[in-house]
Amino acid sequence: MSEPNKMSAVAEPGRQIPEAASHAPVKAPKPRTPAPVTAFGCPRNFLDNRFVYVTVSARARGLSVGVNMNPDRMCNFDCVYCDVDRRAPFPKHPLDVSIMSAELHRTLVFVLSGQIRLQPPYNGLPAELLELRHVALSGDGEPSICPNFTDAVQSVVHVRAKGAFPFFKIVLLTNGTGLDLPPVEQSLKLLTESDEIWVKLDAGSQAFMDRVNRPQATLKKVLANIVKLGRHRPVVIQSLFPLLNGEPPAAEDIGEYLERLKELKAAGAMIPLVQVYSPTRPMAQAQCGHLPLKVLSDIAKQIRAHTGLHAEVF
Numbered sequence: 001m002s003e004p005n006k007m008s009a010v011a012e013p014g015r016q017i018p019e020a021a022s023h024a025p026v027k028a029p030k031p032r033t034p035a036p037v038t039a040f041g042c043p044r045n046f047l048d049n050r051f052v053y054v055t056v057s058a059r060a061r062g063l064s065v066g067v068n069m070n071p072d073r074m075c076n077f078d079c080v081y082c083d084v085d086r087r088a089p090f091p092k093h094p095l096d097v098s099i100m101s102a103e104l105h106r107t108l109v110f111v112l113s114g115q116i117r118l119q120p121p122y123n124g125l126p127a128e129l130l131e132l133r134h135v136a137l138s139g140d141g142e143p144s145i146c147p148n149f150t151d152a153v154q155s156v157v158h159v160r161a162k163g164a165f166p167f168f169k170i171v172l173l174t175n176g177t178g179l180d181l182p183p184v185e186q187s188l189k190l191l192t193e194s195d196e197i198w199v200k201l202d203a204g205s206q207a208f209m210d211r212v213n214r215p216q217a218t219l220k221k222v223l224a225n226i227v228k229l230g231r232h233r234p235v236v237i238q239s240l241f242p243l244l245n246g247e248p249p250a251a252e253d254i255g256e257y258l259e260r261l262k263e264l265k266a267a268g269a270m271i272p273l274v275q276v277y278s279p280t281r282p283m284a285q286a287q288c289g290h291l292p293l294k295v296l297s298d299i300a301k302q303i304r305a306h307t308g309l310h311a312e313v314f
């Protein structure tokens with residue numbers, strides 16, 4: 001839902017970074033290489049931060065600044081393709097919102113002042129890939145079960161509302177299970193129409209979901225949450241299809257998935273885009289692999305043909 005009052009308090013799109021920000025009044029973080037990896041398969045670089053990272057992401061179409069909402073790696077899914085290694089001891093400390101906020105500010109300075117373009121490995125990339133596309137609420141688990149989700153969203157919105165930076169889009173990446181939690185529903189009202197919610201939907205049946213996502217939630221709940229939210233604001237669907245034990249998804253699994261997309265649309269969910277992709281980063285589970293581009297393209301083609309939704313392969 002848009003919030004006109006808040007919109008008026010933020011910097012307009014295209015606004016230049018103020019002198020104070022562009023000259024980096026806070027010490028810019030140092031990049032570390034090689035970059036670590038993310039839950040969604042894109043390289044991340046935490047610089048000198050604990051909670052805020054940068055990544056160049058295909059689905060972001062460029063540079064994403066991310067907030068790791070789950071440094072404790074808590075997730076109610078256990079996806080077979082997840083690259084978060086939960087066999088290692090879990091960090092005990094959850095997200096510290098005040099530290100995250102300070103990190104977000106200095107990382108935005110680092111990115112928007114152009115300092116990032118001078119640093120390896122970014123100095124070899126085309127300038128358009130280093131333009132900030134959004135600030136993502138994502139991480140090593142499911143953001144909506146972050147214990148201080150509300151404080152974190154408020155804090156990111158506050159960094160934007162202070163107007164020290166050009167307007168940036170906020171994107172929540174979620175598996176959809178917590179979208180009906182009252183604190184989450186309330187927090188999402190802080191977002192503007194420019195912000196986006198990306199919801200994971202990899203399966204069209206509980207059996208396939210149990211095989212791929214191994215969730216502590218039902219497909220029915222995820223679908224209901226997508227409909228509930230999607231009737232009020234657009235929801236981008238993220239669908240990851242892995243090669244499982246050397247096999248692509250069976251035709252009937254894709255068929256059921258297409259039916260669920262069709263039902264979501266028929267129920268009134270606004271779905272501007274279905275992102276189709278496959279894991280690209282090293283995964284914790286060896287039985288997973290990357291689907292050939294041809295298979296992904298064929299799935300996207302079927303989505304367009306059967307549902308009329310816009311689908312792209314990433």
Ligand code: SF4
Nearest residue numbers: 039075077079082141
């Ligand atoms: S939803 Fe799946 S891929 Fe994302 S963090 Fe949880 S287990 Fe990993």
